[in-house]
Amino acid sequence: xxxxxxxxxxxxVLGIIGYxxxxxxxxxxxxxxxxxxxxxxxxxxxxLPLSPILSTVSLIAGLGLVVVGAKSK
Numbered sequence: 001x002x003x004x005x006x007x008x009x010x011x012x013v014l015g016i017i018g019y020x021x022x023x024x025x026x027x028x029x030x031x032x033x034x035x036x037x038x039x040x041x042x043x044x045x046x047x048l049p050l051s052p053i054l055s056t057v058s059l060i061a062g063l064g065l066v067v068v069g070a071k072s073k
């Protein structure tokens with residue numbers, strides 16, 4: 001499989017995820033208190049929004065790369 005095809009497939013998947021979820025969500029843990037043996041942490045969930053325009057561009061670019069990768073054989 002050519003590199004252009006692989007990158008194209010990844011862009012298509014990213015575009016579909018952008019449309020389906022509206023963004024990427026992730027959870028990270030932040031230390032609030034660190035006093036010797038006592039440690040208190042807090043989990044926060046953040047969302048990285050992906051605009052529909054970015055999702056559309058990603059889908060079109062991905063489809064283009066897959067077509068170019070298929071034609072170059």
